[in-house]
Amino acid sequence: MESLDQRLARLEARLEKLEQHLNLKPTPPEPPQETFSFHPPTSGKAGQSAPPSGPATPPTAPPAPAQKPAPSPQSGIITRLLGLGGSLALVLAAAYLIKLAYDSGWLSLSPQMRIGLAMLGGLALITTGLYLRKKDRSYASLLPAAGIVILFLAIYAAHLYYDLIGSGVAGLGVVLTCLFSLWLCHLFDSNLYALFAIGGSYAAPFLIRNTTHQIWPLMLYFSAWSVVFCIFSLFTGRRRHYLLALYLAIAGFDIIWRRTAGDPWQAALFYQTAQLAIFGICAALFTLRHKRPLTRRSAALHLPALLIFYILQYTLLHRHLPQLAPWIALASVIVVGICYLVPRLLLKRELPGGRLILFCYGSLALVHAGYLELMPQNWRPWLALLALPALAVWFVTSKRNLFTDWALLAAIGLMWLVNFSRTIGNDLPAHVSGLQILPLLHAAELYAGYALLRKQHRMERVLGGVLVYLGHFAAMAAAWQILQSSLGVSLAWGLLALVCLGLALPLRDRILGHSSLLLFAFSALKVLFNDLAGAAPPVRIGCLLVVGVTLYAGGWLYRYIEQLSPPKT
Secondary structure (H helix, E strand, C coil), rough: CHHHHHHHHHHHHHHHHHHHHHCCCCCCCCCCCCCCCCCCCCCCCCCCCCCCCCCCCCCCCCCCCCCCCCCCHHHHHHHHHHHHHHHHHHHHHHHHHHHHHHHHHCCCCCCHHHHHHHHHHHHHHHHHHHHHHHHHHHCCCCHHHHHHHHHHHHHHHHHHHCCCHHHHHHHHHHHHHHHHHHHHHHHHHHHHHHHHHHHHHHHHHHHCCCCCCCCCHHHHHHHHHHHHHHHHHHHHHHHHHHHHHHHHHHHHHHHHHHHCCCHHHHHHHHHHHHHHHHHHHHHHHHHHCCCCCCHHHHHHHHHHHHHHHHHHHHHHHHHHCCCCCHHHHHHHHHHHHHHHHHHHHHHCCHHHHHHHHHHHHHHHHHHHHHHHHHHCCCHHHHHHHHHHHHHHHHHHHHCEEEEEEEHHHHHHHHHHHHHHHHCCCCCCCCCCCCCCCCHHHHHHHHHHHHHHCCCHHHHHHHHHHHHHHHHHHHHHHHHHHCEEEEEEHHHHHHHHHHHHHHHHHHCCCCCHHHHHHHHHHHHCCCCCHHHHHCCCCCHHHHHHHHHHHHHHHHHHHHEEEEEEEECCC
């Protein structure tokens, strides 16, 4: 009898021939699954060898360890609150050690020992946080933050309450603590330390004695910190650092300067100008370094600071240099424009945030310093008259963006609207040149604007409709001021309404045709409340005839206006 090995070999050869004939590839043997059962070896018969166990399979890799479940948001909030509560308790404990325990008589330690213990406690918290940083950097950052606060409290207490250190040593301690806090901000990547450093540095002159009476050293102190925080903001890539420093630098110095009776004013002027240059250059360098322009949201956070700067500087200039105040205010617009144009030209793309800041600040300076301060009153109505076509030319020749250019549009529109209302209301001073023809020129300007916009898109057509109605008001005011005759005014208003209807039909313009109803309505109201009440009988009869004829003719023409198809949007 042939052996078992020979029979198996013959069967494998037959199977291989069949697979070649059918073009089938042999499937690899399935790797054996690991089990925890144990099978004892079986003994074969005498004279027979054990069958081969097949080709050896490589050992399978051990299963991957199970991942830890991610903490839920609720768990993270609770953990953060517990950490904040613990840090706050440690800060309060240090404050109690420094001051309250001494006042209550509970602790008989000397002031030097209490300050020393508080500082050691603060340093211990910082050291513990640095040790725990590798395990959980965010949670561990709470301990050094509490330590920084305790160091500030210890320095101010040693200076203000116990007179252990002088102003120079206290100031040096604050500076070193602020720099240490900035280092921790970079190490833990936490804005809380930057907040402590910025707040502590600008608050020091208010808390340290004998530092608010010397303006020039104080100016250098604030300016130096402004430069430091600008450099730190460029290093960390966060605008909020220099932005907070900007507000505190401007407001803090102004408060201290006013406490010293505002003398010398030259120092305040130089300081304000220096802050504009420092933070303006920082904003431009930030955009260039990080290739991250100002967004409209971040630009909106810069605008209040610029408004505060403008008010403070112009108030100071108007008090001491009234003749140069408007010109210096306009020159500051050039500084802001340079800070916008340099990054724009180097990056070769539009910067919406910088454009918004430039247009808002420029509009404020142009309206206030240029229009209200420098422009003579005789020329203001004429400037407003020319502003509208200039604005139209600018719209046509440049790429407009309502999200960034709205400030300039609002400023010009408000200036024009004030002068327009005074013109049609006959409220302008008598010495204004060309007083009687201003309403007529306004009407012609508005009608021309409507003619240019009537075939544009939907929004432009809506604006054109507003222009034609304003043009009617200007034309009625011009007839009232020029003709000086009730009958002539009625005739002019009626003819203007008929002309609008006559032009609307061939032009197929429903807006123009509908606008004639305004003229008819005012013509009828004028007869009822003005002509019939106090005019002479011939004038009354003439006005009634004019209104009657124009109303009937207008009604005849208006039938065809309703048959016109509405314009396609």
